[in-house]
Amino acid sequence: MKATVFTPPETKLVIEEVTLDKLGPQDVRVTVEASGVCRSDLSVLRATAEAAGSAGAPPMILGHEGAGVVTAVGTDVRRVKAGDRVIASFVPECGECWYCVRGESNHCETYGGSGAGHVTRSDGSRPLGMSGLGTFAEEMIVHEHAVVPVRTDLPSEQLALIGCGVTTGVGAALWTAQVKPGATVAVFGCGGVGQFVMQGARIAGAARVFAVDPVPMKREHARQAGATDLVDPSSADPVEQIREATGGRGVDYAFEVIGNPNVIMQAYDATRPRGTTVVVGMAAADATITLPAVPLFLQEKRLIGSFYGSAQIRRNFADLVALAESGQLDIGSAVSRRIRLDEVNDAFRAMEAGEVIRSVIC
Numbered sequence: 001m002k003a004t005v006f007t008p009p010e011t012k013l014v015i016e017e018v019t020l021d022k023l024g025p026q027d028v029r030v031t032v033e034a035s036g037v038c039r040s041d042l043s044v045l046r047a048t049a050e051a052a053g054s055a056g057a058p059p060m061i062l063g064h065e066g067a068g069v070v071t072a073v074g075t076d077v078r079r080v081k082a083g084d085r086v087i088a089s090f091v092p093e094c095g096e097c098w099y100c101v102r103g104e105s106n107h108c109e110t111y112g113g114s115g116a117g118h119v120t121r122s123d124g125s126r127p128l129g130m131s132g133l134g135t136f137a138e139e140m141i142v143h144e145h146a147v148v149p150v151r152t153d154l155p156s157e158q159l160a161l162i163g164c165g166v167t168t169g170v171g172a173a174l175w176t177a178q179v180k181p182g183a184t185v186a187v188f189g190c191g192g193v194g195q196f197v198m199q200g201a202r203i204a205g206a207a208r209v210f211a212v213d214p215v216p217m218k219r220e221h222a223r224q225a226g227a228t229d230l231v232d233p234s235s236a237d238p239v240e241q242i243r244e245a246t247g248g249r250g251v252d253y254a255f256e257v258i259g260n261p262n263v264i265m266q267a268y269d270a271t272r273p274r275g276t277t278v279v280v281g282m283a284a285a286d287a288t289i290t291l292p293a294v295p296l297f298l299q300e301k302r303l304i305g306s307f308y309g310s311a312q313i314r315r316n317f318a319d320l321v322a323l324a325e326s327g328q329l330d331i332g333s334a335v336s337r338r339i340r341l342d343e344v345n346d347a348f349r350a351m352e353a354g355e356v357i358r359s360v361i362c
Contacts, residue, residue, distance in 0.1 A: 003119065003137035004344055005127055008057040009049045013136065015342050018119040018127070020141055025076040027118070028144050030086060033156035034362040035135035036065035037339075037347040038164050039191065040282065044130060045348070047285075059127040061117050063361075064090040066135030067159035070147070077144045084149040085156075088163050089313045090131035092145035106308040110145060118142075135160075136344055136361065148317045154324055157338065157360045158331040161192075162320050165358065166331055169196025169257070170320060171309015172280045173204055177253050181205030186242055187227075188267045189257035189281060190218040192358045195225045195334055197255045197280065202226030203328055210251065212238050215354040224333050233266075242270045250275060255306075259283040273299035280306045334358045 001020060004013040023029060041062045048057055066088045070080050080086060094100055097109035117129035118141035127134070134140050150159065169192075173179045185201040187194050190213035201209050202225070211222030212231040219230040229245060231238050243250055250272035256264045259281030268277045268291070291303070309316075323329035336356035339347055347359035 001138040002341060003061050003127075003134070004063075004341060005059050005121065006045055006048070006062055007059045011045060011049050012345050013062065016121060018121055018137075020139060021118040021120070023072060023074045023141065025074045026144050027074040027141050028070055028077060028080055028086075028147055029072040029139065029141050030068045030088070030147065031071055031139050032066050032135055032137060033068040034066060034160040034360055035063045036160050036163070036165060036192075037344060037351065037359040037361065038065050039351060040064065040164070041130070042348050042351060043282065059121070059125055060130055061119070061127050061134030061137055062130045063135030063137070064088075064131040064133050065160055065164035066133065066140075067156045067163060071139075073144070079144050080147055080149045085152070085159070086147040086149050087159050087317050088133050088135060088142065089146055089148060089317075090133055090164065091308050091313065092132070092143060093313050094145050095314070103312060105312050105314075106310055108145075136341065138341070148313050150317060150321050152321050152325060154321060154331075157335055157362045158324060159321075160360060161331055161334060161358060162317055165192040165334070166196050166320055166329070167311045167313075167316065168280065168306075168309045169193040170200035170203070170329065171311045171316065172197050172255060172278055172306040173200025173253075175310040175316070176304065176306035177255070177276055177278050179204035179206055179253055182207045183253055184208045184210075184246055184251040186210040186212060186231075186251045186254040186267065186270050187222075187257060188212045188238070188255065188263050190215070190222045191257070192334055193280060194218075194255070194257040195222065195357055197257055198222055198225040198227055199329060201253070203323065210242055210245070212242075217354060218357070221333075221357055224330065239266055239269045246272070249273070252276070253278065255280055257281045259287070261287050261289045264289050268301065268303060271301055273301065276302040276304065278304055278306050335360050338362050
């Protein structure tokens, strides 16, 4: 079968023929029908290539946002069966660890980032699978904890996005921040995840949603996602623009969806006293922020993180499917381009150029 293999320190993915392993007892074999190209894939590529240097690093099959059909299961698999449509989840849910039994399975103790890709290259090397998945391939073998079966007629290109962007964004609004009806919301960063944060805020009943992004295409697209106000941070201070529009107070909820410490502070400054700032974007490993202590104390602001939208995948993937089926959640509008597996490098280029919300391999 074909897969796109990243071999550090190279920064281009190469299509290769690889051989899948035999199934282990809890393994699931999936034909990948669609895979979203997420900025996290690009971040892993860049960071791994830079860290590899002359020492080298294991090859990897990128991709962590996918959906497909189960073709075979291991002897001990109980959650899915051959023929099931499934959404892959880069955060597994074992259902048994300390976090899972407390309804906090997005911190499941079995999560371990990149792991065995269950494939062998022609030279005998064994690539890792990004986040235990590796969806930039025709097929993949994953642990049963990393797939959720769904019964729906939604196209796979939409189900794939539930595996990361939809859940991360909608979940940040609905399940992490728990946006209240009538609230004011600002979203800093209107790429794929940011668009779904805005949809989540709209679903929650937010009265006003500010979309903050320097890219005109992303700001305009934000109107479809529920934005009521468009803010160009390159034209004037976005914090001042938001405060001016909210009687000098700031918004009830501000979401940072970039992973930039300076933008995190902008979101924090745009949040009203007793409001909530939510960090959704993944910053660099060594990034830090510094908060002034007295305003934190006096204004009673909350600064919280949101990992995978605080989602409980066995329950919430079905919730998101239901929202999409009812028309309340528009996943299809985020699919800017449908591409082939061998076009993934151009998808990264388009992402950096601000040409797309999401490219999907299908």
